[in-house]
Amino acid sequence: MVRAAGMSARDRHPTSGGHAVVIGAGIAGLVAAQALAESFGQVTIIERDRLPDTARPRPGVPQGHHAHALAARGLLVLEELCPGLGRRLDAAGAPPVDFCREARHHWPAGVPEPVSSDVVIRPVSRPLLEILLREHVGARPEVRIMDGHQAGDLVGDAGAVTGVEVTPRGAGGRAMTMAADLVADASGRSSHLPGRLAAIGLPPPAEQRVDARVGYASRAYHIDPAAPPPWRALFETPDAPGRTRGCFALRIERDRLLITLQGAAGDHPGAEEDDFMAFMKSLRAGLADVVAGLEPATPIHRYRRSAGHRRLYHRLPSWPDGLIVLGDATCTLNPLYAQGMTVAALQARALGTMLRERPLASPGSAAAFQRRAMRISARPWWMSALADRAWTDSSPLVRAADAYLGACQRLAVADTAMFRDLAEVSNMLTGPAVLTRPRHLARLLRPRDR
Structure with a gap:
């Protein structure tokens, strides 16, 4: 089934903006399509699942059965990308929650006393968040969603990608070539992009993996x-x-x-x-x-598929024009730390910013986006990887990072300033450097607090 909002923008404006194809209708694919629709005349989302009409888990998103709390930074960026999302979440029964006042945090050293903060999250089921985003993005006249279709080989060569093979799922489905000015892989941790790059003459990317x-x-x-x-x-x-x-x-x-x-x-x-x-x-x-x-x-x-996995596409010696990859397809974070949706939203926002600066289909632009996307995921990757390595790695760096975080949590049980700073770091509102503020260091170095 093809879901479209009336006549496509290309039909109405044959020369406006070109055609972008997004592989995957999950969170990363939807926010990427939202950003692309600002600059492309037509955006087609290819999704292998049959998408449900109600908020329920689907086979391609097994995490949909599990708890998702939209982190504060991700909430702000999603509202920026999709204005009105907060109102829709309110109406659906998923109100905002003060992370420090209305949530309880059980740490090894104790439970911090609730305190008001500016760190706001949204406890919400993954299926509800996805369907609200899909309704918002799918309502755009530039966007059509082709569910029940499988993306296959890339069309083009090592210099430029010009489309993708698409096959309807089910018996007798015949592959068709879908031409595109830009192909965006947002198909998640199960992305087949390394094999598809090999088919057009590119080497596989280097990979990093950590598994707690x-x-x-x-x-x-x-x-x-x-x-x-x-x-x-x-x-x-x-x-x-x-x-x-x-x-x-x-x-x-x-x-x-x-x-x-x-x-x-x-x-x-x-x-x-x-x-x-x-x-x-x-x-x-x-x-x-x-x-x-x-x-x-x-x-x-x-x-149980919780291993962190990063593919270093930005380090390939060459990158084809007309192809980008974002979200879990390039950097999969342990879901324990609730960073993945926020990273995808930040990458989509960066995509929109780049499109306002220059056409992403122009020579070198896709490679520039890959470098920017990797910079966005770098800090979340190293923070989660250090925490995961604490289970398997006894190196001095890992031991020191784990010990310092533990010390910060012990201090935060009775210190509201440290509690708020930890909340901002874990919600990606700021970087971990705030945990080394002079006030915190002075407290941590005092014998009774240490």
Whole structure:
């Protein structure tokens, strides 16, 4: 099925802006299409899944069953890219939440006292966020969404990509060549781009990988709106090397409590009722008491593909014009740290900025975007990779970074300034350098605080 909003822009304005093809209708693909629609006359999104008409998980996004809290930076950028998204989330029952006042953070050293802050998140199910973005982007006259279609080989050569092969899924589907001035791969961690580059004569990119062997199990529960938990979100993160277990718990739309249990270093929660509850009871946050008597709204779903993976496309000796890659297709972050959607949104915003500066289909522009996209993901990658390596790497750098973060969390339990700074860093509103402010260093160096 092809979903389109009336007559395409190319039909109405045959010479306006050219044609961009986006592979993937997930978060990264949708925000990329939104940015491209400002400069291209037609944007076609190719999606292998049949897209649901309601907010429910789909096969191509297995993470859709698990907890997602849209980080503060991502929320700001998505609202900038898609004005009115906040109002739609409000109307759907996903209000904003003060990360320091309305969420509870269970750290090894204790639980910080709630305090008001400017760090605002949105606990929301992934399917709801995706369908709201899809409705917003799909309403643009320049955009059409072709679901149930598989993107295949690139058309072109090592110098320039001029299109992509597209095949309807199902028996008897015949491949067709879709010409494009720009192809954007936003197909996620399962991207086949390295093989497709090899087919046009380019070498595979260098890759980096880190794996804390984190696994998840999630279930939603119905809650009584007259007697909800006293918080909007609850976080208990694993802590290397001894505390392998943690959780997310989010009050999401339709009066549901979505709980994701997570275990690092291979200590994964099970999918059976007894195993799931035993894991929950082993946590410090007291979630088992919260869900006692609540009716489950979903089965238990597991997910274990959490390794961080970065493909260094920007380091290839040459890059074809007319091709870009963004989101998880180039840098997959451990979902534990809730950075992936924000990185995709920041890359889409950078894409829009570049398009206002010069045509992205012009010589060298696609390679310039790849360098910019990698700079955007660099800090989140190193922050998450350092945290993940704490489970497997005993090098001085990793030990020092892990020890310093632990010291900051211990101080933050009673120090509201450090608590707010940690909240801003984890929500990508600022960089980790704020954790070394003179005030914090002075406190951390005092014997009783150290």
